[in-house]
Amino acid sequence: MLFYSAVFRVLSVPDAEVVANSYVHERPVHLGTYINRTNEEFDRFVLPMANSYRDTFLPHLERLAKVIERLTIPVTVVGIGAQLPYGTEFSSLPDDYKKIVTRFTRAVLDRSASIGVRGEYTARLLKYLGFGDEHVRVIGCPSMFGNGPLGPLVRKVDRLAYDSPMAISYTPKVKGVDRLVEANTNRYPNSVIVPQQHHRLALMLWGENPAKVPNKRMPIHTDHPLYENDRMRFFVDASTWVEFMAEQHFAFGTRIHGNVAGVLAGTPSVVLAHDSRTVELSEYHGIPYRLYSELPPDVDAQRLYEEADFDAFGPRQAETFDTYVRFLEHNDLEHVFQPGKENPAYDKALAAAKFPGPVHTLMASDVVGRRQVMSRLRWLRQGHEGDLERPAYEFEPPFREPRGKKSLEERVTELEKELKVQQASLANWRGRMGRVLRINPLSIGGRR
Incomplete structure (x- = not known):
């Protein structure tokens, strides 16, 4: 959440269309259609990543490698890292781990100028696997750079107190x-x-x-x-x-x-x-x-x-931030920190958006927590009025609509017509079921 939102903001320069793919390329689904659409409709495939060089992520990493190998557009990986027990020697890594990490990294580097990794340890891992320093950039985690270089950390109190939050x-x-x-x-x-x-x-x-x-x-x-x-x-x-x-x-x-x-x-x-x-x-x-x-x-x-x-x-932040933006530029990615690429409209829209606050437990005793519990009960209950308005099952496709398809207004009109048909059918079914139950209350298992 932190690093995805940070990358999304940094790449949201004016006139750019940044589309989140809902992790579809990592999931065990039929990917042919998505791969073709990615090649046809997008200029670049950007992967903000985390501790993805780990054993439990290997199946996802292998699927991503297969996807990238079929892409014809540039691919940029931002902030991938290894997760291994502290002090692990690379020579002790399983062959399957080395094989999949190598395959994924090679597929990325075949389509990009460099790969951005989280730290020196991950860089040494890739060097052990045969990737040169010229292609591996240590950039840290992009979550740190969403709003530019950070300031110093200042103690808020001299000493923590009994009631310190x-x-x-x-x-x-x-x-x-x-x-x-x-x-x-x-x-x-x-x-x-x-x-x-x-x-x-x-x-x-x-x-x-x-x-x-x-x-x-x-x-x-x-x-x-x-x-x-x-x-x-x-x-x-x-x-x-x-x-x-x-x-x-x-x-x-x-x-x-x-x-x-x-x-x-x-x-x-x-x-x-x-x-x-x-x-x-x-x-x-x-x-x-x-x-x-x-x-x-x-x-x-x-x-x-x-x-x-x-x-x-504090003194470390300017250097790491500069390294990060140079990595983006090395991979021909425009960003909001470049002169003339700022996007105040994005920040204004984000500031105006309403986000849910911290989630409390069901045992909450304050007003905020109790209102959250009430909202969960309403969501479960729904009810007739709520059912007409609920957003719970709204669906946003993982990709934008294909070009040449019907407009949003046309689709809404069609769905409204379909909804009226289904509502009439449901009312008719309820009426028939009511008559059956009233006339034959004991018909199940016996003679009519």
Whole structure:
């Protein structure tokens, strides 16, 4: 969410049409039509990516490689990175991993001047696989550059207090993170945790528990104190996430983008790094970090806050930003930071848009949280009036409409006519069913 929205804004120069493809090229669907339309209707295929050089993403990466190999337009990958256990030697990587990463990278470089990677570790991986330095650019994560170079990180308070507001991010699979969360949410009652996985959103929206909860101390179920006390916040839009982080005194935890959201808001943040991905991004961008394995699992937020060097962050930003825009230009991508390419209309439209705020749990006790619960009940209930207006199943195609097709107004008129036909048919069916049930209430299983 953070890096996609950032790339979208940066490439939205006047007169450009930027179309999101809803990840369709990564999914196991029949791609022939989409590939043909991509070649015919678009000038470039841009992939803002994340920790995609990882074992669990290999099937998606292989599908993307097959797609790119059939594209005849330039392809640009912005910010791809490796995710491996910290200290992994490349010689120990499985053959399948090396084969798929190589295939994807080669397909991209056959259609671009260079590939943008997240950090030095990923660059060394690609060099090990045979890709030269001239084709691999270390650019960090594009989420850091959506609005230009960032300013310094300034401590908002000299020392964290008992009631300091703070945001804690966590990765459930990291050993000891349950103790980190438990200890600091107990010490600081105004702290909240910020989950980032879609099934945590289901937990908060609907109380949907996982099938198994192997560790009851983890805040992943409805009986956890943090759920019951509504001390969880989930964000479904980048702007509201950053706005919330601006209200915090401190942010820390094991999720890299949980802390990126913090620094985007100018809030002092510390990454508790636990793999190659979190280390290389923190190092490249100058975000303060500590190796979590070298700290007590329940390390106090105050210790992290007072020991962190936030002064090194600001001076790093101009250099990394300049590297990023030079990468875009090296790949012939126009961007809003070029003279005459600014797009204030985009920012004005974004500022005027209404976005949902932080998602609360079902246990929310304040007015905002209770209104959210009410809206979820209305969505479930729908009702006759709501059913006519609901936006829940509105469909936006993953691509713009093919050229030469009917206009939006023509399609709306046709759909309205079809709707009237279906409504009449439904009314007729209801009438007939009502007569059957009234006349033959006991006809099922017996003689009429």
